[in-house]
Amino acid sequence: MSGTGSPLKREREEAGTTSSEEDYFTPASSASPSPSKKPKSPSSNDAESQDNTSSDATVAAAVATNRSEQLEAIFKNLRLRRIVKENHASEINQMAFCLNHRHNRTPFGLDHVKVFEKRGSVKRDPWDNSNILGTTGGPQANIYDNEHCGDHLDIMSHFLLDPVGEEGAEELPEMLTCCWIHQPQDTILATAGTGKTIHILSLARSKELVRLSGHNHSVTDIHAHPTKDEYLLSASKDGSVRMWNILTGKCLVIFEIKASVVCFNPTTEGRTFLTGGYNGEIRHWTVPDFNSEPEEPIVVPASESQMLFSNLHSARIDCIRFAKDKVLSKSVNGKVEYWDPETLVQIRTFSIKNTASNQCRFDVSLDQLFFCVGTSNGSVYIYNIESGKTVTELKHRRSTKAIRTCIFARDSRTVVCGGEDSFIWRYDYVTDETLNEWANWKPEP
Template identity: 80%
Template sequence: MSAAPSPPMKRERDDFGGASSDDDYFTPDSSASPAPFKKPKSPAASISNSDHPSSPADSTSTTPSGATALLDDTTPSAAASSSASMDKIEQLERIFKNQRLRRIVKENHSSEINQLAFCLNQRHNKTPFGLDQVKIFEKRGDVKRDPMDNSNILGTTGGAQANIYDNEHCGDHLDIMSHFLLDPVGEEGAEELPEMLTCCWMHQPQDAILATAGTDKMIHILSLARSKELVRLSGHGHTITDIQAHPTKDEYLMSASKDGTVRMWNILTGKCLFIFEYKASVVCFNPNTQGRTFLTGSYNGDIREWDIPELELEPEEPIVVLLNDSRLLQSGLHSARIDCIRFAKGKVLSKSVNGKVEYWDPETLQQIRTFTIKNTASNQCRFDVSLDELFFCVGTSNGSVYIYNVESGRTVTELKHRRSTKAIRTCIFSRDSRTVICGGEDSFIWRYDYVTDEVLNEWAAWKPEA
C-alpha cells in the first residue's frame, strides 16, 4: 500500500549573482537555450488503456444544470448532447468513487506540504484531458506524448524545499527528478531556514519553470531543465502567501504578501511592473478576461476585482494602483479568511478557512450554491478544479479529501485512509482525472488512483492463506 520515501537527489546552493556566461542568461531568445528536456524512463503503467471508460463524451457538450433555456430539448441533437453530457459525468463520478490510496511518499523536511502543482501548461499543450485523454504506450513502456505535454511533472513546496517528481505511470511510485533546498536570505545574520508556502508552474521555451515563495519575502524562479535557481525576485517586505502565473503572458507572475501589497512581475527581466496597494491573502487571474483582470481574497472575507493597466513599454519604476481603483465584489459572502479562489464554467469558486466554498457569478454577483465541507474544523486548504471544470476536490482537517460536482452540488465521494489523519493543505487532479494527489501537515504525499471494478472485486474476495 505504501512506497518507500524518496530521498532528495542533491542540494542546490547556487546564488544568483548575474550571468557569468552565455548559458546563464535567462531570456527566451537566448542562443544558449537548453536542449529539450528528456524525461526519465519508467516501467509501463499497471493501469492500461483498457481501464479507461469507453466512448468518452464530447467535452464541449456539458451544460450547467438549470440552464434549460440554452438547449431545445425537443430536438434530437439537443437531447443527444444532453445525454452524452450526463453519461460523461456519470463515468467521471465512477472513476472518482473507484479511487483508492496507492502510493505514499514522505518528504524529508518534516514540515507541512503547503502546495502541490502539476505542470499542466494549458496554453501550449493541446493534449486532451479527462475522459478524452487516452495514454498510448511505446514498446519499451514509455508513454507517447506531445513534446509540450509536461503534465506528468509534479511540484511540491514545503519547509525550505521545492521538490519535483515524475508522476508518469500510475503503477509506480513518484520518482524524484529534482530537489531544491533554499538557503536563508534577507536579514543579516539570519540562520533560520525559510518556509515555502506557495508555488506555480510557468512556461519558457524548452524548460519548465517552478516559482515558489514564502516567509523569506523572495520569489524563487527554479529551472527544471537546468536544475538550478535562475533568479530571486525581491521587493516584498513580508511573507508571500500566494503566487499565480498569468494565463496568457508566460513571463508574468502575480504575488500576494502580508506587507499589504499585491505585485505583478516579469520573471525574465526581474522587474516589478505593478504594485496594487491591498493586503490580500490570495490572488486569482480571471480567465474570462484573458488575465486583464484578477481577483483578490482578503483576511476578513472580502473579494475584490482589479484591472491590470495596459503597458506599451515596461516602466522603470513599478506603477502603483490604489485601493479605490478596485471593485468590491463580495463583502458578506465569507466571514473568514479566503484561502483559495478558482474559476469553473465562467463562475467563481471561493473558499474560506471555516470550511465554506461559495459558487457565484462574477457578473451578477448572484450566489449560486454553498458547499459545506463535511467532517472538518477550521482548515486552510487549496482546492483544485478538474480541467473539464465539472468537479472540485478539497481537503479536510482530519486527513480526507472530498470531491464535489460543481453544477449539481452533489458530494461524489470521500477519499480517505486510516493512516491519513492530519490536516490536508492542498490537493490536485491529474490531467486525466484518474489520480488525485494531496499533502498537508504530516509532510506525506498521498496519491489516490483509479482502480477498475475487476481489481476491486479481487481485493474484496482476497483471503490470507491459512
C-alpha cells in the same frame, strides 16, 4: 495590457512553424464534417436555426451529464496506492502538476488515454509535462515524476531555498505557495513563502535562475499569467499584490491591498484578476495597460478596485478558482461559495463535511465539472460543481492530519494530496474487476 508577446510564440514564428501546432495536436477523428451544400429557403432559416440551437443545447447537456456520471464512477473507485514522505519533514503547503494548459493540447479527463512504450513509460507529445509534480513546504521545493517510473512518484530534483544574501534573513524560510510557468525549452517552478522572496527555479537547468525581491513580508500566494508566459502575480502580508516579469526580475505593478490569495481571470486573458482577503472580502482588479514595461512599478490604489463581496465569507479566504466562467471561493471555516462574477448571484454553498477550521487549497478538474478539497482530519472530498452533491470521500486510516492541498491529474484518474504530516498521498483509479478480486481474495491454505 500589451506586451512583447510569448517567447514560445516568437520561437515558433522564427522557426516558421506557427501553423504546425494545430496539425500536430488535432487528431483526424476530431475533424468536423463538411458543411451541407444544399441551399436553404430564406423563410426557413430562422426556424431551422432555432431548432438547431435547441437541439445542440439538448445534446450538449446530455453529453455533459453522461461525462459527469462516468467521472463520478471513476472517482468512487479511487483507492490509496502510493504514499511518499517528503525529506524536509515539514507541512506540504501546495502542490501542482505542470499541466501547461496554453501550449499543450493533449486531451484530458475521459478523453485522455495513456499509451505505453515497451519499457513501460508513457508516450507523450513533447509539450506535455503533466507527469511532473511540484511540491513546496519547509525550506524546499521538490519535483517528482508521476509517470515514467511505473506507478511510483519518483523524485527528480529538489531545491533547498536558503536565505543567503537576503537582508534580515536569520533562519530557513518556509515555502507557502508555488506555480508552474512555461518557457521555451524549459519548465519553471516559482515558489515563495516566509522568506519574502519569490524563487524562480529552472527544471531543465536544475538551478535557481532569479530571485524576485520587493515584498517585505511573507508571500502567501502566487499565480501565473494565463497568456503571458513571463508574468506572475503575488500576494503578500505586506499589504501589496505585485505583478512581475520573471525574465527581467522587475516588478511592473503594485496593487495596494492586503490579500491572502490571488487569481487571474482566464476569461479576460489575464487583464483582470480577483483577490481574497483576510476578512473575507473579494475584490476585482484591472491590470493597467502599457505598451512597454514601465521603468518604475505602476501603483494601483485599492480605490481603483471593485468590491464584489464584503461578507460572502466570514473568515480568511484561502483559495479562489474559476470554473466555467463562474467562481469558486473558499474560506478557512470550511465554506466554498460558487457564484457568478458578472451578476454576483450566489449559486450554491458547499459546506465541507467533517472538518474544523482548516486552510486547504482546493483544485478544479480540467473539465471544470468537479472540485476536490481536503479536511482537517486527513480526508479529501470530491464535489460535483453543477449538482452540488458529494461524489465521494477519499480516506485512509493512516491519514489523520490536516490536508493543505489536493489536485487532480490530467486524466482525472488520480488525486494527489498532502499537508500537515509531510506525506504525499496518491489515490488512483482501480477497475471494478480489480476491486472484486481484492474483495474475494483469500490466502492460500
